[in-house]
Amino acid sequence: MNKPKQFNIRVYGLLINDRQEVLVTDEFRIGMFMTKFPGGGLEFGEGTIDCLKREFMEELDLNIEVESHFYTTDYYQPAISFENMQLISIYYKIYANSDMEIKTTIITNDIPEVDGAQSFRWVAINKINPDDFTFPIDKKVAELLKTTL
Numbered sequence: 573m574n575k576p577k578q579f580n581i582r583v584y585g586l587l588i589n590d591r592q593e594v595l596v597t598d599e600f601r602i603g604m605f606m607t608k609f610p611g612g613g614l615e616f617g618e619g620t621i622d623c624l625k626r627e628f629m630e631e632l633d634l635n636i637e638v639e640s641h642f643y644t645t646d647y648y649q650p651a652i653s654f655e656n657m658q659l660i661s662i663y664y665k666i667y668a669n670s671d672m673e674i675k676t677t678i679i680t681n682d683i684p685e686v687d688g689a690q691s692f693r694w695v696a697i698n699k700i701n702p703d704d705f706t707f708p709i710d711k712k713v714a715e716l717l718k719t720t721l
Contacts, residue, residue: 576658580651583623584611584710585666586642586717593694594717595674596705597631598681600689602653605681606706609663609713610692620662628666631690632674639665643713652707661709680704697721 586609587595597610612627614620621638628636642663651657676692683689695704700718702711 574656576650577656578658580654580657580659581614581620582611582659582661583614583620583627584609584661584663584713585624585628585636586663586713587636587666587668587672588697588721589672589694591694592697592721594697594700595676596693596695598683598691598693600681600683600685601687603687604706605683605685607680607704608706608710611663621664624664624666632692634672634674635669636666637669639667641665643716645709649709659709663713 585595589595595610596607599606599608610628610631611624612631614623618626624638625636628634642665644662645660649659649661651659674692676694678693680693682691697717700714702714702718705711705714
């Protein structure tokens with residue numbers, strides 16, 4: 573096995589509403605539909621919390637605050653869409669510090685097959701299914717959410 577030459581660091585937010593639902597995103601990127609938690613890639617010169625705040629502002633026009641750290645990848649995970657990269661994902665429980673006005677749908681992948689298309693859904697934590705997520709680390713986090721909250 574070739575060892576990766578770089579890290580790909582991703583930061584995600586677990587936004588949970590009063591009904592004990594967590595926000596997920598359906599996206600069409602790199603030629604495929606994917607379901608994951610909202611967030612994205614850490615940029616050089618940026619801290620993880622600043623990254624998460626930027627991502628939520630870019631994707632949802634929402635100011636957020638971090639409540640607590642939830643999970644960081646604790647096993648080797650190659651980056652699926654990038655060669656020679658090791659994926660490290662950091663998840664935080666977050667809350668909106670203003671009224672949430674998030675446009676959501678109840679339909680999975682309610683988006684066109686256009687690169688960058690995105691929609692959001694609320695999923696009940698007690699009914700969350702790790703198999704509904706695309707990537708291995710999100711599957712693990714969904715399972716942790718279901719068993720710890």
